[in-house]
Amino acid sequence: MFYVTDLERSRHFYVELLGLNVVHETPGALYLRANEDREWTLKLELAPEAGVKHLAYRVGTPDDLEAAARFLDAQGLPWRWETEHDRPRLLRFQDPYGVPVAFYAESVKHPWHLQDYHLHRGAGLQRIDHINVMTPDVEGVMRWYMDELGFRLSEFTEDEQGRVWAAWIQRRGSVHDLALTNGTGPRLHHFAYWMPDMQSIIRTCDILAGARMPEAIERGPGRHGVSNAFFLYIRDPDGHRIELYTSDYLTVDPDFEPIRWALDDPRRQTLWGAKTPRSWFEEGSLLEAYGGGWAEPKEGELRGLPVHVI
Numbered sequence: 274m275f276y277v278t279d280l281e282r283s284r285h286f287y288v289e290l291l292g293l294n295v296v297h298e299t300p301g302a303l304y305l306r307a308n309e310d311r312e313w314t315l316k317l318e319l320a321p322e323a324g325v326k327h328l329a330y331r332v333g334t335p336d337d338l339e340a341a342a343r344f345l346d347a348q349g350l351p352w353r354w355e356t357e358h359d360r361p362r363l364l365r366f367q368d369p370y371g372v373p374v375a376f377y378a379e380s381v382k383h384p385w386h387l388q389d390y391h392l393h394r395g396a397g398l399q400r401i402d403h404i405n406v407m408t409p410d411v412e413g414v415m416r417w418y419m420d421e422l423g424f425r426l427s428e429f430t431e432d433e434q435g436r437v438w439a440a441w442i443q444r445r446g447s448v449h450d451l452a453l454t455n456g457t458g459p460r461l462h463h464f465a466y467w468m469p470d471m472q473s474i475i476r477t478c479d480i481l482a483g484a485r486m487p488e489a490i491e492r493g494p495g496r497h498g499v500s501n502a503f504f505l506y507i508r509d510p511d512g513h514r515i516e517l518y519t520s521d522y523l524t525v526d527p528d529f530e531p532i533r534w535a536l537d538d539p540r541r542q543t544l545w546g547a548k549t550p551r552s553w554f555e556e557g558s559l560l561e562a563y564g565g566g567w568a569e570p571k572e573g574e575l576r577g578l579p580v581h582v583i
């Protein structure tokens with residue numbers, strides 16, 4: 274859920290150019306989904322400052338939500354119930370590393386647009402894919418989500434001392450639901466949508482160029498080494514980073530072995546060797562603290578290292 278400072282400017286970007294579908298709107302908020310999403314997957318809320326309210330995950334049943342509340346009690350983490358449009362109960366808390374999280378079990382479903390091709394617009398975003406969080410403690414966050422919440426490791430970047438610098442973890446059998454990137458945080462690095470094909474990603478570049486917004490294209494298009502995905506990073510009018518992503522692989526095999534990348538292997542970021550801009554390493558969206566205000570970012574150890582290193 275993004276806070277944005279000019280809702281009409283954001284509507285132009287997300288609805289008219291990217292083609293997200295408006296599920297619901299109020300004078301201060303837009304609830305958006307991509308063509309395959311059966312429920313809204315991105316809320317834009319008007320606010321004085323840009324930032325991120327929380328990152329939400331769906332749990333299987335209302336009983337799972339109650340179990341999550343008991344788990345948070347056992348962890349000594351404060352939580353509260355909140356409500357959102359189409360979602361009567363959100364369990365809102367902050368993970369031990371300062372990331373605002375909401376779990377929910379029930380959400381209203383809307384008519385499926387996947388095969389309503391005549392309703393697809395703009396870049397043609399298909400479905401929510403993953404989020405990426407910047408943190409100075411990748412290993413700590415990774416361990417908590419794996420040990421406590423059952424996430425599984427797909428790929429990781431490691432230095433010669435065995436220290437983890439980046440991790441891709443998942444619960445649904447794709448490469449990742451959550452990626453962790455070393456850097457100043459906690460901050461959101463990006464929010465990613467799956468695209469139907471590579472051509473739709475290239476078309477996004479043409480759409481942004483046609484709208485005289487080439488500065489919104491930050492990195493790519495290109496092919497990641499990690500995840501094998503074809504990607505593009507763009508920045509919304511408030512600077513929130515969106516990744517458009519396609520063509521990764523499945524991790525559902527019970528004997529799947531995580532893939533290790535050496536920290537000094539440049540192919541992991543871009544298989545083709547293209548340079549990554551500095552802004553990609555240094556900039557991210559602030560996250561709302563549980564008690565209000567912004568979670569205070571702590572400086573990561575990225576600074577001072579060559580920009581091809583995460």
Ligand SMILES: [Fe+2]
Nearest residue numbers: 405452465516
């Ligand atoms: Fe990503």
